[in-house]
Amino acid sequence: MxxxxxxxxxxxxxxxxxxxxxxxxxxxxxxxxxxxxxxxxxxxxxxxxxxxxxxxxxxxxxxxxxxxxxxxxxxxxxxxxxxxxxxxxxxxxxxxxxxxxLIDGGSLADRIAARGPVDAAEAARIGIDLLSALRTAHEAGVLHRDIKPANVLVESGTDRVVLTDFGIAQVAGATTLTETGSFVGSPEYTAPERMSGARTGPASDLWSLGALLCAVLSGESPFRRDSLGGILHAVVAAEIRPPAQAEPLLPVVRGLLERDPDRRLGAAEAERMLRAFRETGRTPGPAVPYTPTQRDVPHRTPPLSPPPPPSPAPAGHSTRGVLVAALLVAAMAGAGVSAAALLMHGGDGDGGGTPTSSAPGPTTSASVSPTPTVTVTRGAATSPAAANSHTAPSGYRLARDPAGFSLAVPEGFTRDPQGERVFYMSPWDTFRLGIKAADPQTGGPLAVMSRSAANGASTNPGYHDGRVTRTTHDGKPAALWEFTWNGFSASEGPRHTYDLCWEEDGRMYDVWVSAPVGKVAEAREYFDVAVDTFAPT
Incomplete structure (x- = not known):
């Protein structure tokens, strides 16, 4: 007592x-x-x-x-x-x-907050130590289930990495509190199979470690969003875009953040690859080559595969939107989250990289044509004419645009056509989602984005930190242009832009989102959803 x-x-x-x-x-x-x-x-x-x-x-x-x-x-x-x-x-x-x-020292989260992200060599060291710890725990039948920077201690003086807080651990053969109906854990670091309520195993801890590696390298989880709904969508459905800082360790990050747990990189193999990086400065590929199961559209680096698709839908119907919706419903059920909870949550100089025309400002009206009727479907595409129709996530609506495409845009965004470009603007133009369709150009998307980046200072005041990356979109050649600039006025302030360009069905498409630099996480979600749901009509 x-x-x-x-x-x-x-x-x-x-x-x-x-x-x-x-x-x-x-x-x-x-x-x-x-x-x-x-x-x-x-x-x-x-x-x-x-x-x-x-x-x-x-x-x-x-x-x-x-x-x-x-x-x-x-x-x-x-x-x-x-x-x-x-x-x-x-x-x-x-x-x-x-x-x-008693460990004399703070958590890894404290260290990142105080000193910023670590470099690839230090991230590899942390990963090796945690993988070794997890192998021991898993061999003993113990799953941690809450791996995140806050649950990793770093001992002062020695920098020893210590995995702690097994408070929601699961022991083989035991029924745990979280299996009685409530979800316990950190959604940004939780594997999609746990979100969907499926039975989990050691692979779920390895997914969490992949998210942790991204966080220690960049300062935040790749699944961080401004709402729980956004996090759930990012974990179970959206394309995974590791941060640029993860590029030296990308084969490991890609392998750990594989949505199919049966294909996820194992602890021993991940540890071997990280040790090789520490010794040689290069990360080898896994012994069994990684083969993405779905299209690649990276955030600066190649994305990871989404969950395997369900059984084929009837001809003329897309399964992508159905898959997203099904996973979100399963995730809400597994996490004890209601649909109501989810609902709570640049060619304007921002992007639109095709350099065939100047970039009008967000308030330019001289080239604005009369606004045609836009068909909007909330939650699902009901138009019969869409072999490639998609389902909009919660908080978005599916806009079938008369310019010849459809995509999901956030609720509250309004259409604003500006010449050959179409914008969907948030209130006060804080967020600007732009789309442009044009004829293919010499050199393809990479050349187009590279030329645009070379002219970035003339179209985007204060242009800096521009980067063009070769990638693919639905298996087609694409290029991603990302940059920061000063905005059109002092009152508007600095902005950041994500811009993807690709060719499809004889046309070149360009989709971009720009936002204040303090809102890049939300902008990235809007960009991910726009690219993920875009389809020519």
């Missing part, structure tokens, strides 16, 4: 809790002293849900203690050492506590 001594609480007659050093969804972590052995320790006080009955609370305590004892059997230099598991309290209010080694 807990007692008070020297103004500190003592639990189990032995561990003196002295100061809180962390708090999370699963409980509070204390700096403490083991008075029997005279050593400093960390003690995690696990929270019990107030809504549980006495029997349910007892079952939760039993599961927590059983799993904590299993983790305590793990012995690895990069897994937190569990010294003891105790219960303390009065009658039905007994709480479980996990006594662990």
């Amino acid at each position: 807990g007692t008070e001594g020297d103004d500190f609480r003592v639990i189990a007659g032995r561990y003196r809790l002295e100061a809180r050093i962390g708090r999370g969804g699963m409980g509070v972590v204390w700096r403490a002293t083991d008075q029997l052995l005279g050593r400093r320790v960390a003690v995690k006080e696990l929270a019990l849900e107030a809504s549980l009955s006495a029997e349910e609370a007892r079952q939760q305590r039993d599961r927590t203690l059983r799993e904590a004892r299993a983790v305590a059997q793990l012995r690895h230099p990069h897994i937190i050492v569990v010294h003891d598991v105790v219960e303390d309290g009065v009658a039905d209010d007994e709480r479980p506590y996990i006594v662990m080694e």
Whole structure:
């Protein structure tokens, strides 16, 4: 039973809790002293849900203690050492506590926040240590299920990487709290099979590690969005675009962020590839070559494959939109998220790289033609004329544009044609989504984007940090142009633009999104969805 001594609480007659050093969804972590052995320790006080009955609370305590004892059997230099598991309290209010080694140092998330992202060599070192730790845990039948920078400690003075917080770990053969109906974890780092409620295994932890590598290299998860709905869509359906900083480790990142867990890169192979990078400066490909299952449209680097498609749809109907919708519904069910929760969430000089005409400003009206009728379908494409029709994600509408294409645009965006370019503008023109269709040009998309980038300073005031990347779109040659510029006025401020150009059915298409530099995450989502759902009509 807990007692008070020297103004500190003592639990189990032995561990003196002295100061809180962390708090999370699963409980509070204390700096403490083991008075029997005279050593400093960390003690995690696990929270019990107030809504549980006495029997349910007892079952939760039993599961927590059983799993904590299993983790305590793990012995690895990069897994937190569990010294003891105790219960303390009065009658039905007994709480479980996990006594662990005290690591002098903050989390990987703290390090990134204070010092910024790490370089590829350091990311590889972190990845090697965590992969080795996961191999040990998985061989013992323990899944972590919440791998993220906040759950990785970095010891001061030694830089030892330590995987901690097995609070929602799953032990082989045990039923866990999260299997009773509620989702526990961090969506930005959660594998798509967990989002969809499918049975998960070691591969789910490896997906999370792939997202973590992107985060330590760039400062954020590649699935970060401004809403839960956006995160779910990014994880289960949108094309995955690793950050540019991940390019040195791209074969590993691509392999870990494979949506099909059966094809995902294994821990031993990923560790081998990272060790090779540390030794040679080059990352080899996997022993079994990676073969994407779907089109490649990278964020600066090649994307990763989406989930395998469902069984073929009848001729003349696209399965892509149905797949996206089905995965989102499954994800909402697996995460305990309602549809209502999801709903809560540049040729204007921005892009439109084809250099055959000047770039009008967002308020240019001289070339604006009368606005024709636009067919809008909310949530699904119901027009019978669309072999390539797509389903719009939650928060978007499918616009069948009279200029000869369809795509999903965010709710609230309005159409604004400007000569040969069509824009969909957010209120106050904060976000500008542009589309242009033209005849193919000499050299193809890469040459077009390269010429546009060369002229970037003349069309985009304060143009800088421009980069053109060769890629593909639906298996067709494409080029991605990304850059930052100063906007059209001081009041508008700096902006960032994503611009993809490709050829399809004898036409050249250009889709871009520009936004204030402080809103690039939201702009990237709009860009991803626009490119993903675009189809000529």
